[in-house]
Amino acid sequence: MEVFNFTYRARQPVARRVHVGVVGSGDLEVLLEPSVDQHAHVAVTTSVDGFEAVWKIVLDRFFSRFAGAATIEINDFGATPGVVMLRLEQAVEALRT
Amino acid sequence: MSTAAPHERLLTRHSFIELPARERARAILDADSFRELLGPFDRLKSPWLPLQGIVAQSDDGVVIARGRIGGRPAVVAAIEGAFQGGSIGEVSGAKVAGALELALRDCERGHPVLPVLLLETGGVRLQEANLGLAAIAEIHSAIVALRRRVPVVAVVAGMVGCFGGMSLAAALCSTLIVTRQARLGMNGPEVIEQEAGITELDSTDHALIWSLVGGEQRYATGLADALVDDDAEAIAAQVRSVVEGVAAPRSEQVECYLERLAHIDPANPPEPRALRALWAREDPDGR
Numbered sequence: 001m002e003v004f005n006f007t008y009r010a011r012q013p014v015a016r017r018v019h020v021g022v023v024g025s026g027d028l029e030v031l032l033e034p035s036v037d038q039h040a041h042v043a044v045t046t047s048v049d050g051f052e053a054v055w056k057i058v059l060d061r062f063f064s065r066f067a068g069a070a071t072i073e074i075n076d077f078g079a080t081p082g083v084v085m086l087r088l089e090q091a092v093e094a095l096r097t
Numbered sequence: 098m099s100t101a102a103p104h105e106r107l108l109t110r111h112s113f114i115e116l117p118a119r120e121r122a123r124a125i126l127d128a129d130s131f132r133e134l135l136g137p138f139d140r141l142k143s144p145w146l147p148l149q150g151i152v153a154q155s156d157d158g159v160v161i162a163r164g165r166i167g168g169r170p171a172v173v174a175a176i177e178g179a180f181q182g183g184s185i186g187e188v189s190g191a192k193v194a195g196a197l198e199l200a201l202r203d204c205e206r207g208h209p210v211l212p213v214l215l216l217e218t219g220g221v222r223l224q225e226a227n228l229g230l231a232a233i234a235e236i237h238s239a240i241v242a243l244r245r246r247v248p249v250v251a252v253v254a255g256m257v258g259c260f261g262g263m264s265l266a267a268a269l270c271s272t273l274i275v276t277r278q279a280r281l282g283m284n285g286p287e288v289i290e291q292e293a294g295i296t297e298l299d300s301t302d303h304a305l306i307w308s309l310v311g312g313e314q315r316y317a318t319g320l321a322d323a324l325v326d327d328d329a330e331a332i333a334a335q336v337r338s339v340v341e342g343v344a345a346p347r348s349e350q351v352e353c354y355l356e357r358l359a360h361i362d363p364a365n366p367p368e369p370r371a372l373r374a375l376w377a378r379e380d381p382d383g384r
């Protein structure tokens with residue numbers, strides 16, 4: 001198990017909090033809520049060691065399109081990068097609806 | 098009963114099994130009445146899993162929701178089978194036990210609350226050992242106290258099934274609802290194969306496993322009260338149909354079950370089909 005923290009610059013506030021996903025095999029849960037400052041903060045806890053560089057690439061790409069000042073907690077149980085991105089986008093979609 | 102073609106019925110069905118725990122609870126409760134207690138953002142996680150290098154989940158795999166069922170106040174405890182096999186740890190067990198104990202307190206004060214357990218669990222979480230077992234014992238005693246005042250409903254839908262100490266919890270409930278995909282038993286097939294060998298039980302033989310501990314067999318032998326399709330609305334309707342004054346709980350019918358067991362020779366146990374004849378329901382044409 002490994003824990004990583006990432007910070008991204010944000011441009012707009014996040015209005016509410018959303019929760020998606022489950023810590024099941026090949027899946028993850030995402031808890032997204034308003035940040036306390038003008039940045040997005042991501043805390044990743046993952047069951048699979050040695051993939052910090054891949055997490056950074058996936059999150060860099062996500063934050064190239066998402067500018068919300070959100071605190072995001074990710075609890076991962078071996079999701080592939082594609083599933084991680086789908087869950088993050090599901091969270092953003094839930095934020096809008 | 099719909100006259101639509103079988104495939105059309107299948108297409109209009111909304112699978113309950115495919116729903117995660119939170120959506121299952123929402124499906125059981127009346128529309129728009131779902132209100133979650135101790136949700137993910139309360140972050141009541143297992144303190145023990147990370148110490149063993151295992152990622153914890155923000156709700157510890159149990160969703161507690163208040164709401165209404167058929168207009169009556171209700172509380173649903175739904176176990177998430179995808180997280181650690183739906184296992185009961187210190188926190189997840191305390192959430193279920195706490196919900197049942199609060200429902201009991203409300204019932205005692207003259208405000209009946211219908212408790213519903215959505216069980217998808219391998220039983221105790223081995224990483225939390227006695228703390229999980231203690232919580233399961235609290236769940237058992239809360240069910241026994243509650244069922245004297247209000248029907249306690251359990252649903253085992255699948256695909257995890259319900260095993261270990263939580264199979265005892267299911268058996269203690271006033272009404273047990275299963276699907277064909279459900280499994281209910283003390284030891285899971287993998288555990289039996291591991292402990293007693295493949296000649297005792299081949300855990301990869303699905304037809305055999307379901308013929309022994311599957312929902313249809315449990316219903317046919319009178320160990321479950323209703324067999325429903327894997328359909329969220331059908332299961333919710335079955336829960337709504339549970340009324341006051343259900344039959345005496347199985348666990349109080351000691352003489353009846355001792356009598357049944359007396360007719361079985363452990364050295365020459367009956368085949369699943371023969372058991373259905375031996376322990377036939379009183380209403381064999383029920384389904």
